[in-house]
Amino acid sequence: MKTDQLIIGKILNTHGIKGTIKVQPITSDINRFKSLNYIILDDLKIEISNRRISNNLVYLDLKGYDDINKVLPFKGKYIYILEDDRINLKEGEYFQYQVIGLKCYDTKNNFLGTVISILENPVHDILEIEDETKAVHYVPFIDNFIVSVDLENGIILNPIEGMF
Incomplete structure (x- = not known):
């Protein structure tokens, strides 16, 4: 992780055969994933093509990763965003x-x-x-x-x- 990146989740597993990843959010507001357009994974900025939230987990489809075999190596890895894209906190709140x-x-x-x-x-x-x-x-x-x-x-x- 670079100093200008923040962890926002951990990839728990794949979901289905079309490359969807199941993510455990590491954020106080799971709904931030609804407006997220990209993630950083292995120093690659990858566009999110679809997302859904269910049972406190996030399911992401990544552009260009439409097959389970392409996302299997991501299992167990953390996903990041750029620090500039983090949400603004109120006074007295901390990441x-x-x-x-x-x-x-x-x-x-x-x-x-x-x-x-x-x-x-x-x-x-x-x-x-x-x-x-x-x-x-x-x-x-x-x-x-x-x-x-x-x-x-x-x-x-x-x-x-x-x-x-």
């Missing part, structure tokens, strides 16, 4: 790639761990944080626990007793 890797501290500036993943939950996202001993802790990404997010300096948390 997952911006939060993953951030260091987390408590309100007394004690290091708690590093965000290794974000779990999407119907109610709210959950930060998966790995501490120095490699133990994993889960923190709801809500105002009750998140004091501040600074993309340069990390996240300040207000954890409850027993969370870490």
Whole structure:
């Protein structure tokens, strides 16, 4: 992945014999695929000829890839878009790639761990944080626990007793 590209999904499998790919979206808004005109795959910008969304998965037909044998090598690969084409976020919203890797501290500036993943939950996202001993802790990404997010300096948390 180049620095000007963003992951938006992972190809899970093919679908049918006509080259359709089944994609697990990696985005907070699956509907963004409805207006997407291209994807980047293996450094190739490929036009989308058709798309549909079903059961939280995206099915894409790619121009020039109309046979299952042409898309089988894509299975398991990530798809990207150019950063210039990303959606605009409201203040206080972040892309997952911006939060993953951030260091987390408590309100007394004690290091708690590093965000290794974000779990999407119907109610709210959950930060998966790995501490120095490699133990994993889960923190709801809500105002009750998140004091501040600074993309340069990390996240300040207000954890409850027993969370870490």
